[in-house]
Amino acid sequence: MAIDPTPLPESAPSWFTPKRLLVFFCAINMINYIDRGAISTNGVNGSPRICTESNVCSDGSGIQGSFDLSNFKDGILASAFMVGLLIACPIFASLAKSVNPFRLIGVGLSVWTLAVVGCGFSVDFWSITICRMLVGVGEASYIGLAAPLIVENAPVSERTLWLGIFHISVPAGVAIGDVYGGLVGTGLGWRYAFFGEAILMLPFAILGFVMKPLQMKGMSNAKIIPSYVSYTLNQLSRFGQDMKALLSEKVYVVNVLGYIAYNFVFGVYSYWGPKVGYNIYQVDNIDLLFGGIVVVGGIVGTIGGSLILDRINSTIPNAFKLLSIAIFFGAIFCFSAFCFSNIYVFLVLILIGEILVDASQGPVNLVCLNSVKPSLRPLSMAISTVSIHIFGDVPSPPLFGILQDKVDNWRTSILILTSILFLAAGIWFIGIFLHSVDRYEEDSEHLGRRVEQPDMSHLLESEVANGDITSALL
Numbered sequence: 491m492a493i494d495p496t497p498l499p500e501s502a503p504s505w506f507t508p509k510r511l512l513v514f515f516c517a518i519n520m521i522n523y524i525d526r527g528a529i530s531t532n533g534v535n536g537s538p539r540i541c542t543e544s545n546v547c548s549d550g551s552g553i554q555g556s557f558d559l560s561n562f563k564d565g566i567l568a569s570a571f572m573v574g575l576l577i578a579c580p581i582f583a584s585l586a587k588s589v590n591p592f593r594l595i596g597v598g599l600s601v602w603t604l605a606v607v608g609c610g611f612s613v614d615f616w617s618i619t620i621c622r623m624l625v626g627v628g629e630a631s632y633i634g635l636a637a638p639l640i641v642e643n644a645p646v647s648e649r650t651l652w653l654g655i656f657h658i659s660v661p662a663g664v665a666i667g668d669v670y671g672g673l674v675g676t677g678l679g680w681r682y683a684f685f686g687e688a689i690l691m692l693p694f695a696i697l698g699f700v701m702k703p704l705q706m707k708g709m710s711n712a713k714i715i716p717s718y719v720s721y722t723l724n725q726l727s728r729f730g731q732d733m734k735a736l737l738s739e740k741v742y743v744v745n746v747l748g749y750i751a752y753n754f755v756f757g758v759y760s761y762w763g764p765k766v767g768y769n770i771y772q773v774d775n776i777d778l779l780f781g782g783i784v785v786v787g788g789i790v791g792t793i794g795g796s797l798i799l800d801r802i803n804s805t806i807p808n809a810f811k812l813l814s815i816a817i818f819f820g821a822i823f824c825f826s827a828f829c830f831s832n833i834y835v836f837l838v839l840i841l842i843g844e845i846l847v848d849a850s851q852g853p854v855n856l857v858c859l860n861s862v863k864p865s866l867r868p869l870s871m872a873i874s875t876v877s878i879h880i881f882g883d884v885p886s887p888p889l890f891g892i893l894q895d896k897v898d899n900w901r902t903s904i905l906i907l908t909s910i911l912f913l914a915a916g917i918w919f920i921g922i923f924l925h926s927v928d929r930y931e932e933d934s935e936h937l938g939r940r941v942e943q944p945d946m947s948h949l950l951e952s953e954v955a956n957g958d959i960t961s962a963l964l
Contacts, residue, residue, distance in 0.1 A: 527667020598631020757883025
């Protein structure tokens with residue numbers, strides 16, 4: 491059955507105020523990353539079955555023990571979501587041109603909920619792997635739509651801050667997932683951890699279907715073509731045209747290239763960081779220390795960078811200036827941290843470095859949105875997400891492993907890897923000198939058509955006066 495994307499009349503106000511919209515996206519993103527954190531814990535992931543020379547075997551624990559997985563297969567589970575994410579991201583972004591975004595999110599979160607339930611009922615490696623792929627489809631439904639909707643409805647002076655708050659849910663979700671997975675997996679069993687996640691996400695999936703949808707700038711109100719064949723061909727043609735237009739935006743391309751280099755480094759930090767720290771400093775609880783630094787650095791850096799950009803005026807050139815400066819000095823602190831043998835000096839320097847490099851989260855996503863016309867914003871976020879994973883944090887951990895096998899020195903290997911942050915800073919520095927047009931205030935695909943401030947009437951009721959949105963409280 492075809493979906494009718496026609497929005498309701500604007501006179502019927504949405505239940506969502508801007509702040510409720512932000513909370514909605516932060517909540518679903520956090521639950522998604524709680525799942526990401528939980529599946530890597532000992533309580534859920536577990537340990538493999540081990541047999542001694544006398545043929546005495548232990549049962550193992552968690553997923554790995556239940557399905558007798560090798561480390562290779564266990565590693566596949568950690569990244570299987572990427573298959574669904576990479577395939578579905580462009581599809582959802584293209585459909586957003588003609589289908590109300592909240593209906594798409596409702597469909598995606600329903601798939602996500604069913605997928606994690608499937609993980610709980612899985613019977614072997616392949617069944618749980620397929621379910622993990624479908625989890626990626628659920629994430630793809632909102633990852634390209636959340637940022638455009640947040641930016642379009644945020645206060646003009648706080649756009650970067652709101653984006654930053656949204657991205658804080660990533661480290662916060664992983665940290666909560668570490669605790670949640672350990673407690674539930676150990677106490678009730680790993681399957682119940684997935685069932686709990688489904689219960690958490692289900693209300694938000696339902697909300698996507700029952701609430702009045704929102705219309706993003708530059709999106710079409712046209713009915714879906716009755717013929718599925720014609721509609722599919724039309725969507726493929728439109729996707730090709732949109733990709734050509736997106737890749738012609740030099741500012742966008744340079745921004746994503748810098749983001750890829752950044753993510754290449756932090757893909758290794760996320761996966762190999764605790765092991766690198768342990769082998770260099772021989773501290774048993776280095777994984778907890780490293781995890782704490784990532785969470786604190788992520789929150790302080792993301793909020794700080796977002797506030798600074800909003801304070802100095804969130805233009806594209808200013809965003810590139812902040813990106814290049816923060817990443818350059820962050821790279822210096824991160825590089826220096828691994829040069830010292832004293833664990834306390836290392837912890838202080840790496841924390842400062844993390845805060846500086848995490849200041850990039852708000853600005854880099856703001857450039858992705860404001861450097862393209864409104865109708866391309868969902869696709870710009872989708873392609874950015876796909877690119878930083880395909881060329882960044884997916885290949886970097888195994889490549890770092892190959893480097894370490896060749897060099898056979900953890901400190902040298904991590905210093906070589908960290909130096910790539912200087913490349914990211916250099917790429918974003920180039921962006922300062924590119925001609926850019928900030929398209930935030932465009933409300934159509936016609937360049938030059940501007941509005942004085944974003945139309946908030948579909949979100950705000952009578953509380954808003956003189957441009958002050960602070961009264962639209964939860």
